[in-house]
Amino acid sequence: MPKRVDHAARRTEIGEALVRVAGRRGLHAVGMRDVAAEAGVSLRLVQYYFETKEKLLLYGLQQLTERFGERVAARLRAAGDHPGPRAMVEALLMAALPTDEESRTFHLLYTSYAVLAVHDPALAAQPFIKDPDAAEAALAGFLRQAQEAGLLRPGVDPGSEAIGLLAMSAGLGTSILVGQRTPDSATAVFEYHLDRIFRPDQHPAPTRQRRK
């Protein structure tokens, strides 16, 4: 059977077009014709690779979360050079804030999908709700690790802190998105809260570099 084009690649292209145009004009305003135009293909092609709009949206959501997961993972790897779990925690929390265009788009579309999922069983069944759970587990892990290293103030519960910090990150992200708060102020709030979780550095130690 003759197959000349890479279906997966095409679907990826079109999915990225969906994310781009949805980030630019809002998910509610995007139609199949807009996606086709953005991808530089005909409407028929979008129909061909995604039979229905619902499937296109589902694929777009999946691609969005995948790409963002990779982004967060890359940030965590980049923070891996620094000593201590606090850098990890900071990297994780900062990566979720809508600071640049990509994270802004992610935050906006993720929220849009979440709103739709409230009344759309097909979207609600999608495992994109599971992503926050993974982030929460990772964050709790870092905090627990810090606690075992004696880096945390007494009385801190890693699990509750992870939930709270992640929810705070989501809330602050939305505030930034609508222009109520600046990324800098959100960062400052995070620094304050992390200072109330992590024990203060007693000695500007010579042994290891703490921050670059």
Next chain:
Amino acid sequence: MPKRVDHAARRTEIGEALVRVAGRRGLHAVGMRDVAAEAGVSLRLVQYYFETKEKLLLYGLQQLTERFGERVAARLRAAGDHPGPRAMVEALLMAALPTDEESRTFHLLYTSYAVLAVHDPALAAQPFIKDPDAAEAALAGFLRQAQEAGLLRPGVDPGSEAIGLLAMSAGLGTSILVGQRTPDSATAVFEYHLDRIFRPDQHPAPTRQRRK
């Protein structure tokens, strides 16, 4: 000039119908015909009292925030009998969580409007972004008041805590909305975080109320 019906009351009725049907099926899925049917009037009437759909949405948003503001105020008044500012803080934070149907609808629609506002200047110009600022100021006030009464742990900054708690409330609210978290678990997280802000009660004092 003959005027036989109360325009304001009619607009309120239709606006409430909008909020109801939008809460039931999602804001993206509501059309003028749906609002008309929900309000039990003809499509023409909705057109008559709100010339355009945009104005209807704007009015619905305004009404939504007003009603919710009153709800929060009522909760705060109800908590006024309790001693100490912590009850106030708890009342404020809990009121924002989507626990019952009304607060669920509010949370869902507010988020929907916020998403739309990102690309709709008319919505963004609406002062509904100001409401969180008011809540933040009130919350910071309660915390500052508690601090002056010596009820807070050392090193707590009322302003940063207010921002963080409110963002946390928004984030937890969304989690509850999409079914990721239960209201009870969100409440528990709040209790934990408030325990890390407020000084523990040394003496389970007798029934002496300190503030009215």
Next chain:
DNA sequence: ACCATCGTGGTACGTTCGTATCACAACGTT
């Protein structure tokens, strides 16, 4: 070399949406 299948374009169809138009009943003012 043929042909079934894949990939692609163009376009039409049915629906739904927001809005506009026409008609008319009801009441207050003069």
Next chain:
DNA sequence: AACGTTGTGATACGAACGTACCACGATGGT
């Protein structure tokens, strides 16, 4: 009592949307 304004119904219109249909070039298996 007549009239003009107001409130209301029914319906029409144009646009946009998702989807379906039809046609055809290209290509690989046999």
